[in-house]
Amino acid sequence: MFSSRRKPVFYFKDEKRLAWRRCSMYKLFGVLLLMLLVLVLWLQLSCSSDMATSSSLRRDGRFPHQAAPPCRPEARKQDASWGPHKLALVVPFRERFEELLVFVPFMHTFLNQKKIAHQILIINQMDHHRFNRASLINVGYLESDNDTDYIAMHDVDLLPLNDALDYNFPAEGPFHVASPDLHPIYHYKKYAGGILLLTKKDYQKCNGMSNRFWGWGREDDEFYRRLKKANLQLFRPSGITTGRKTFLHLHDSGWRKRDTKRLAEQKEAQFQLDPEGGLSNLHYHVDSRQELTIDGAPCTVINTMLECDQGKTPWCDYA
Numbered sequence: 001m002f003s004s005r006r007k008p009v010f011y012f013k014d015e016k017r018l019a020w021r022r023c024s025m026y027k028l029f030g031v032l033l034l035m036l037l038v039l040v041l042w043l044q045l046s047c048s049s050d051m052a053t054s055s056s057l058r059r060d061g062r063f064p065h066q067a068a069p070p071c072r073p074e075a076r077k078q079d080a081s082w083g084p085h086k087l088a089l090v091v092p093f094r095e096r097f098e099e100l101l102v103f104v105p106f107m108h109t110f111l112n113q114k115k116i117a118h119q120i121l122i123i124n125q126m127d128h129h130r131f132n133r134a135s136l137i138n139v140g141y142l143e144s145d146n147d148t149d150y151i152a153m154h155d156v157d158l159l160p161l162n163d164a165l166d167y168n169f170p171a172e173g174p175f176h177v178a179s180p181d182l183h184p185i186y187h188y189k190k191y192a193g194g195i196l197l198l199t200k201k202d203y204q205k206c207n208g209m210s211n212r213f214w215g216w217g218r219e220d221d222e223f224y225r226r227l228k229k230a231n232l233q234l235f236r237p238s239g240i241t242t243g244r245k246t247f248l249h250l251h252d253s254g255w256r257k258r259d260t261k262r263l264a265e266q267k268e269a270q271f272q273l274d275p276e277g278g279l280s281n282l283h284y285h286v287d288s289r290q291e292l293t294i295d296g297a298p299c300t301v302i303n304t305m306l307e308c309d310q311g312k313t314p315w316c317d318y319a
Contacts, residue, residue: 085169087111087118087197088148090140091156092133094125099156099250101294106159108297116167119145120299126287127305129316134209134219138282139304141203143289151203152177153196157250160195162242170197172235174227179236182246192227192234193220194247205230207278214308214316225273283307 089107093100104120111118121144123136137153144151150169158178160167165177178194180187186194198206206226213219227234240246287303308316 082115082117083169085117085150086145086148087116087167087169088140088144088151088200089118089120089154090137090144090151091120091122091154092125092131092136092140093122093156094131096156102250103156103159104299105295105297107154108299110160111167113163114167119148120297122299122301124301124303125306126303127307129306129308130214130318131216132211132214132306132316133216134213134223135211135282135284135306136304138208138211138279139284139286139302139306141200141208142279142282143286143302144200148200150197150199153193153198155194158194159248159250160246161248162240162246164240165237165246167197170199170202170235173233174198174202175235177237178247182237182240182243184244184247184249190221190224192224196220202230202232204279205232207280208282210274210277211282212274212277212313214313222274226278229273283309 089111091100091103100122104122107120108118121140123140123143125131125136141151152167155178160177166175167177175197176192176195177197180189180191183191183194206223206229209219209226210222213222224234284304284306287305290301290303292299292301310316
């Protein structure tokens with residue numbers, strides 16, 4: 001552009017100079033066109049870059065705000081080999097960002113290789129109550145997309161290392177992927193935690209999981225009793241030869257202590273079947289819902305505030 005104090009010169013008496021100026025204008029146009037192409041390419045590459053690095057995750061329990069959701073590829077037209085079912089991978093979560101950065105791209109790749117259509121739901125507990133894994137799984141069930149017809153109750157610190165593990169639709173009944181003979185830590189017969197697949201219909205039949213388990217542990221044992229009460233047979237993997245090395249357990253108990261505190265009333269209630277609690281008495285609200293990509297793997301983060309009935313479960317807060 002020309003300065004307002006300078007009058008542009010449009011006419012030249014020298015024809016050679018005029019030809020040179022025209023050539024320069026063509027060159028300038030070419031340079032601008034090249035810069036535009038580079039800018040478009042940069043925007044496309046940045047759109048698919050990692051949207052959740054450990055340095056950008058805030059320690060207040062909330063994921064970083066995005067003005068717009070990250071770019072997603074157009075929905076893949078799946079052939080018949082992918083099957084008619086879609087999995088909601090429900091991950092109860094709180095402040096385990098390092099593990100999440102590994103988990104999401106790993107599971108996305110693992111399930112794609114097995115041609116399992118899926119949605120990864122990170123149910124992030126933001127309130128100040130003690131961690132409640134069971135209630136967060138209930139939230140994940142209720143907040144999952146309508147086109148999903150089965151769920152995986154999946155710990156964020158447990159990764160399947162054997163491709164023979166089955167994550168397909170559990171048509172015969174609940175399928176315990178992380179069975180006691182394969183889990184690296186828990187080996188008792190009635191263990192039903194870690195990774196458990198159920199149809200949404202079967203989960204509804206159990207009324208979900210009990211909401212009274214604040215703190216770590218025992219909610220899976222109670223859910224095992226629910227399966228029995230609902231006359232649902234629990235299936236487990238067979239023919240897996242990798243034994244205790246079937247899964248990678250990411251949890252480091254040395255620096256991340258588990259909340260194992262038990263109040264007197266809580267000790268009495270933890271071994272009993274909760275006949276009424278579950279989906280029917282779950283109280284929560286969603287603070288926000290965010291679409292993220294981690295190393296190109298999409299996931300949905302549901303920032304959740306759980307509500308506690310102090311009259312029924314006074315141990316939801318630390319005494």
